Amino acid sequence: MSAEDGNYHALLARHDAMRLRRQMLSYGTFPGASSGSGSGTGLRGPAGQPYDGVADQRTIMRNLDLVAPFEELIAHLYQALFTRHPSLRSLFPAEMAFQQAHLARAFWYLLEHLDRPEQITATFTQLGRDHRKLGVRPAQYAAFETALCEALRIRAGEH
Numbered sequence: 001m002s003a004e005d006g007n008y009h010a011l012l013a014r015h016d017a018m019r020l021r022r023q024m025l026s027y028g029t030f031p032g033a034s035s036g037s038g039s040g041t042g043l044r045g046p047a048g049q050p051y052d053g054v055a056d057q058r059t060i061m062r063n064l065d066l067v068a069p070f071e072e073l074i075a076h077l078y079q080a081l082f083t084r085h086p087s088l089r090s091l092f093p094a095e096m097a098f099q100q101a102h103l104a105r106a107f108w109y110l111l112e113h114l115d116r117p118e119q120i121t122a123t124f125t126q127l128g129r130d131h132r133k134l135g136v137r138p139a140q141y142a143a144f145e146t147a148l149c150e151a152l153r154i155r156a157g158e159h
């Protein structure tokens with residue numbers, strides 16, 4: 001691909017991102033209020049036992065101070081991601097404040113709904129579809145995960 005083609009594709013991706021962001025904001029990807037019970041989802045934990053989101057929620061909340069605030073954790077995350085994968089930087093807006101705030105909201109949503117896995121599945125399935133439209137590839141999720149782990153280590157140190 002020529003540099004010009006590359007720029008053109010980066011531009012297309014940015015347009016897609018902007019459109020999706022407007023869409024996500026307008027339908028409220030992470031509505032604060034929620035309802036529903038955690039029963040009957042059929043979700044399974046690693047050893048095949050029913051997934052116990054409440055236990056995870058308690059563990060995370062108990063240890064949250066080690067990595068909080070999310071804004072700083074997330075700043076480390078993106079720094080790690082872009083240092084290891086500079087090509088990903090062009091996918092994101094120049095000014096990252098909104099992006100960081102939205103990711104923080106996503107983290108809070110996840111934490112607050114761990115006891116309602118079916119709601120998490122619905123919300124994040126939609127977010128996943130939106131990311132697929134942006135052209136995000138499975139390998140990039142792996143890079144994101146590595147960057148998140150790195151950020152958690154920076155914040156929590158040996159803990």
Ligand code: HEM
Pocket residue numbers: 017018021024025088091092093098099102103106127131134136140141142144
């Ligand atoms: C599980 C991991 C991820 C979560 C929870 C997540 C979450 C989000 C959220 C909440 C938004 C909406 C931001 C907004 O409303 O402005 C967003 C947008 C976006 N995400 Fe992700 N994301 C994840 C992984 C990734 C990965 C791996 C990539 C690609 C490297 C990526 C690329 C983007 C881009 C390009 C946007 C649009 C940015 C813009 O507004 O221009 N995301 N993500």
